[in-house]
Amino acid sequence: MSDNPGFIDILASTLHDTKNSLGLLFNTLTNVIERCQKRDDSLSREFNLLQYEIKRLNHNMIRLLALYKAERSQFTVNIDYHSVSECIEDVAMQSEPILCSKGIEIETDCSGTLFWAFDRGLICEILDNVLNNASRYTKDKVRVSAREEDNYLIFRVEDNGPGYPDSMILSSGGSSLRKKAIDFRTGSTTLGLYFAELSAEYHVNKGRKGSICITNGGNLGGGIFKLSLP
């Protein structure tokens, strides 16, 4: 046995470092935008694009790290009892500047009396990622909702864009994303969905597991991302 760290560990610690830098970059940029807004609006489009891309990179790092931890059985969920509406409003608020700048309307729908036990950080991360994605593909509307159905907490992110391509459709109870090959041709690694699925499955309650499901249609006629937690 050697004490030298393996390549994977070096990779992981570099990812961690990169994630921190991106976080710093994002926060600094947010401060810069705040200051610039007072003076001049003309740069805001570019700024928002920057924010969007940094966020994407940051999401990627977080996911890769999570998968690294899962591989090493170090992935853990931090479950507490949360107000679901507060969680949704938080996510909506975070994405609002980017969506707003593109003329996209965001709507939330959740009862203030709905509480659930889940890992807020993880779930917000997933919803934030889906919203960030939707900001790119929707026409002009996004809707985030949550409700209780058959003892599961169901989150839905719906949009009025063209919907998910057939290759990404994923029904609950169907084949797992982990068996889907990475498509290098389109550049879609489905990493985000893989992470969402993994996080959902780590939510276990009395033998029942969480899951995700991707379809098209619904109220807005576009893509629907559905996350169920026991």
Next chain:
Amino acid sequence: MAITQINPNSFQASIAVDWKNKQALVVDDFYSFRSNVKEMLRSFGLMHIDEAGSGDDAIAKIAQKKYHVILCDYNLGDGKDGQQVLEEARYQGYVDHSTIYIMITAENTINMVMGALEYEPDDYLIKPFPKGVLERKLRDWVLKKEDLKGIEKALKEEDYGKVVALCDALIDGNPKNLAQFLKIKGESLIKKGDYPGAAAFYEKLLTMGNLPWALLGLGKIRFIIGEYDGAEAIFNNIIGQNEKIVTAYDWLAKVYEKKGDLAAAQEILQRAVSISPKAILRQKTLGDIAYRNMDLTVAEKSLREVVKQGKNSVFKRPSDYTSLAKLLTDKDNQEEGLKVLQDAGREFSDNREARLQISAAEIVALKKMKRGTEAQKIMEKVLKISSQSSERLLTDTELELAKALILMGDENGGNAVIKRLIQNNHEDQALMAGVQAVFKELNMEDKGQEMIAALRDEVIVINNQGVKFVREGNLRGALELFDKITEQLPDNKVINANAVHALILYMKQRGSEPELLKKVKEYLERIQGIDPSYKDLKILANNYVELVRGGIRT
């Protein structure tokens, strides 16, 4: 179900907070960071903002003024760190749960910062943060703390029934921080001693979701009622689900200790320390247990860590130094042991109790090094210090002093101290174990056993006689007997408490008498002096107050 349309600034406008009247303190060792944060706070409308550039400066300010908001950087350069500031402020009662304490950290230290044993900040902020994040976090906490005001008051008064009632009322309103009230309610049910109620409460919560803190509550209850196997299974279950929950490790170690499996206790604490090393109380426990396991390497490492972390901590104790010195002496590293004690002497130069403890340890070390003359000099100093005041000493200190006396040849003097200790604390198992250990060190193990057994039996027999009189209704007999014993053993809290109990029963039947009330008061004051946290003190004191209020001879 309501659909909310979100438009720009709707969140900011939703709830107004009265920032103008809030007092804030910003703690950081960098001027530029302090002014940056102050600027942010000012932009929300805060007007009263103080700043501190070091941990000591922060403590001085917190001691003088009640702050609503404290933003404290973890890394404050030399001296106290942000966690130590929080621990001291809470420990001294400068800061209660109504204060918002937010710890600011750099990303790469967050893991080190989290997992403190007893005192956790309300929230963490990772540097750098945009203004919007700070504002939202603070607003959320202001609103949360608003709800906590009444609960905080009841908690301070230790009126747990009221805490539970207040929580119930709030929980019915579905507040956003519902989990917080559920947690306080569970803890209060335990503190109230309502274990079945608390267990039922946690079990009901667990049907709604897999909440680690509810499991932790259940485990604590099992531990308290002595169901160690059940407690062990629960704590292991928590760790199995999330290995970062270090509190579960601490409890598991307690379980193993109770079960007599010190090796397992040590192993689990070592794991906890590797996850969260900056927790002085955990390090102390590990050092103690490893020492009892005779794993001197681990014990030494922990005790060194305790002394190091203790430098700026409110949890610094002379015993941290004496334990390390003792271990070093055991390892034949007497020179360094002595140096540790000299360090301790400087750290605690203005504390009489500490100086006596340290000097007693120095005498033991010097005696082992065959430096009798120096030991004699310190003994003289000890006698001088202890004669300067009649203030009560901790039982452990007295025991160490007795050991030093015997080592220096004053066997009668030492034995007299130990005899008094046994008689006055016959129910204190830990102290009895300490007495035995001292006699073992002095190679007088048999004599120690004998002495403890004989003296304890004597006290137990006579006390039981008094209790028997009370039970039989012979209250007059009981009063006469306790009159005698309280005179013989004025510092035994159990005897004093039983005497009070008999007196109160007597007066409840026959009416109050000024003479007897005076006695009750005196005994209660004795108990207060010996052990302010004595379990029955509060109940007895309440009974006394009732009797006084009820008037004389009603």
